[in-house]
Amino acid sequence: MSSLHDAARRLARLDAGEVLQEEPLARHCSWRIGGPADILVQPSSCDQAARVLRFAREEGLPLVVIGRGTNLLFADEGFRGVIMKLGRRFSDFEIDGLTVRARAGLWVPRLVRNLAAAGLSGLEHAAGIPGSVGGLVTMNGGSLRRCVGDRIVDVLAVGYSGEMRVFSREECGFSYRRSVFQDSAGFCGDRWVILEARLVLERGRRSEVRAEAVGIMEERRKKFPLRLPNCGSVFTNDPAVYELAGPPGKVVEDTGLKGLTVGGAQVSHHHANFIVNRGGATARDVLSLIGEVRRRVHARIGAWLACEVRYVAPDGTVAPASEACGEL
Ligand SMILES: Cc1cc2nc3c(=O)[nH]c(=O)nc-3n(C[C@H](O)[C@H](O)[C@H](O)COP(=O)(O)OP(=O)(O)OC[C@H]3O[C@@H](n4cnc5c(N)ncnc54)[C@H](O)[C@@H]3O)c2cc1C
Structure with a gap:
């Protein structure tokens, strides 16, 4: 226990974001299930995220990166290591012409709303998906047979030693609900954590893009059980x-x-x-x-x-x- 406190204190001294100890993971997933994580840290910059990864490697601690926890089931025993959460504190975005650069923690419905307001079309199918951009790209999520990967230009990621790398769309290895980032989630080997994604969209009429997104959200409200905690679709469409x-x-x-x-x-x-x-x-x-x-x-x-x-x-x-x- 004292070594855990020491590790948490060392991490806090590194200025790597807010550090919590023995944090119930049920608070960080949409199923509201899961025991405590030894350490949960929420960086708010790319440098802080790189510092967390280097720290975990040097201390020999397992690390798992999460977004909004809407596709995750945490163990009842919790997790003996470091959870790095890229969420609200890591959620800037910038629209430039037809492209948008979005930080990994950005809430997808917020991104879709802002693209509609800018008259940019192509991500309406993700309206109402309650995850982060990092989680959406990792899962190559989407709806109506569409996937976010279709719109990705490139992805900025940080490795386990703190090194940055840009992945082109081809290098992301997208296929139905799959990407290379899944293979690297949650283990102590080669690991890439998504920091930012760049997407390209099409010019559309603001009112039409908004109407399309609203229509999709209304359909989802009718189709899905949204009152009780859940994690969306449990089984893949093989x-x-x-x-x-x-x-x-x-x-x-x-x-x-x-x-x-x-x-x-x-x-x-x-x-x-x-x-x-x-x-x-x-x-x-x-x-x-x-x-x-x-x-x-x-x-x-x-x-x-x-x-x-x-x-x-x-x-x-x-x-x-x-x-x-x-x-x-
Ligand atoms: C009501 C409801 C409806 C849903 N509907 C849909 C739907 O229509 N379509 C769909 O595709 N999904 C849907 N989902 C599932 C889920 O919302 C998506 O998969 C979402 O994109 C996951 O994002 P997240 O931030 O919650 O990821 P998390 O659940 O936190 O993580 C998912 C995976 O991504 C990894 N990960 C997260 N962030 C990063 C990062 N920055 N770098 C590297 N790896 C990372 C995690 O380690 C984990 O393996 C739904 C979920 C709910 C609760």
């Missing part, structure tokens, strides 16, 4: 499974699993690809429920659903939650 049985929400619903409950976690009655926290759900409940859904779906259609949601283990391993539920 083309092979789609071909066989349809999108994951339909597959889970057709298997008769709406309302299936483990502890405080429940397959939403509203949309079967969502798992909601009805109060007091644990990570163990969610992983058990995911495991049960996967087994029953597999028994019916002969294919395994994979998770979009990522599980952060106490040792800092970050992987699709479907890879973790087999262990329970």
